[in-house]
Amino acid sequence: MNSRDIPKLFENFIATYDVDAKNAIWQSHSQRFRECWDHRIMTSGTDELNDAEIDEIVRILDSKGEGNTSADEAVAKAMIPQGVWRRLFKEILRRLANCARS
Numbered sequence: 001m002n003s004r005d006i007p008k009l010f011e012n013f014i015a016t017y018d019v020d021a022k023n024a025i026w027q028s029h030s031q032r033f034r035e036c037w038d039h040r041i042m043t044s045g046t047d048e049l050n051d052a053e054i055d056e057i058v059r060i061l062d063s064k065g066e067g068n069t070s071a072d073e074a075v076a077k078a079m080i081p082q083g084v085w086r087r088l089f090k091e092i093l094r095r096l097a098n099c100a101r102s
Contacts, residue, residue: 058085
């Protein structure tokens with residue numbers, strides 16, 4: 001690719017990029033993640049997270065998370081197996097609960 005082509009490619013990208021729609025998606029993702037983190041994970045004495053709650057957060061974090069499609073927006077293409085994500089979040093919650101008891 002010629003470096004002189006970059007400004008034109010950028011202009012083409014900007015012409016088709018819907019900033020307002022993307023901002024709305026990420027504001028929604030941020031709000032959903034924050035609500036889960038604050039009210040389900042960081043609240044001491046919280047019951048175990050169920051798979052549906054974890055899956056909702058994983059869809060925000062991993063484009064290959066269970067239930068995502070190619071049209072969905074996610075933070076990264078982490079490609080971590082769904083079961084590993086679930087164990088990770090359950091372990092975080094378990095350790096936080098242990099800290100709260102101490």
